[in-house]
Amino acid sequence: MQTINCKITLDDCYDYAKYNLYNSIGLIIGIFLVVAVLNPDMRHEIISCLHKYIIYFQTLKLEGTLTFYNILILIITFVIKEVIPIIFLYVIFWFCFLRMQSIGCYFSLKSQKNLKIKDKGLYLYNDNNMKFIDWNRVIDFCETPKLYVVSIDFWYFVVLIPKRAFSNENESNEFLNFVSSKIAKHK
Numbered sequence: 001m002q003t004i005n006c007k008i009t010l011d012d013c014y015d016y017a018k019y020n021l022y023n024s025i026g027l028i029i030g031i032f033l034v035v036a037v038l039n040p041d042m043r044h045e046i047i048s049c050l051h052k053y054i055i056y057f058q059t060l061k062l063e064g065t066l067t068f069y070n071i072l073i074l075i076i077t078f079v080i081k082e083v084i085p086i087i088f089l090y091v092i093f094w095f096c097f098l099r100m101q102s103i104g105c106y107f108s109l110k111s112q113k114n115l116k117i118k119d120k121g122l123y124l125y126n127d128n129n130m131k132f133i134d135w136n137r138v139i140d141f142c143e144t145p146k147l148y149v150v151s152i153d154f155w156y157f158v159v160l161i162p163k164r165a166f167s168n169e170n171e172s173n174e175f176l177n178f179v180s181s182k183i184a185k186h187k
Contacts, residue, residue, distance in 0.1 A: 003114050003115070003116050004114065004115045004116075004117070004161060004165045004166070004175070005113070005114055005165050006113070006114065006115045006159075006160065006161045006162060006165050007113060007162075008160055008162070009162075011146070012146060012147055012160055012162050013160070015144050015145065015146045015147055016144065016147060016149060016158070016160055018144075019142075019144040019147075019149065049082055053074065053078055056074065057071075057074060060074075113125055113126050113127065115159065115161060117175070117178065117179065119182075120132075120134065120135070121133050121134040121135050121137075122135075122138075122150065122159065124159060133152055133159070135182045135183065135185070137152050137153045138150055138151070138152060138153075138182075138183050139151050139152065139153050141179055141180065141183050143176070146162060146163055146164075147160050147161060147162055147163060148160075148161040148163065148175070148176070148179075149161075150179070161175075
């Protein structure tokens with residue numbers, strides 16, 4: 001197979017960081033819930049917040065003013081006061097995390113220049129040296145909207161191959177089929 005020019009940009013790394021985030025969102029939510037349950041302060045805050053709204057709900061019910069409109073106001077108030085600030089902080093945190101991960105990925109992979117794919121494995125070239133990666137060491141191969149990602153078993157090292165490195169879709173499909181067959185053969 002030919003040599004592929006796989007010069008990495010910051011945008012490529014951002015696409016890879018988004019791919020990592022989307023694949024780990026369930027794990028992140030799970031960790032948040034475990035921390036919420038195990039942390040006494042956070043657990044106390046959650047319980048007291050719910051208790052406050054339950055008392056307000058019961059007060060409306062006892063007064064006989066529990067209407068659809070009051071329930072709707074209660075739900076909207078809960079979402080605005082309790083849920084939206086948490087979601088806002090969560091979104092800000094993950095935006096910053098994505099940017100940091102993108103920049104870190106970029107600085108670790110920016111020297112990656114060319115890639116040769118052969119029957120024995122991957123040959124990764126940069127300015128100073130060549131790194132050989134045997135097909136046995138490839139643990140995952142996947143596709144994002146802008147990249148092909150080859151994950152290697154060495155400290156979860158990755159090789160990012162931008163789709164723009166291929167001149168047409170046939171070349172890209174040929175690469176995809178070749179790499180998929182090599183990985184399937186060595187698993």
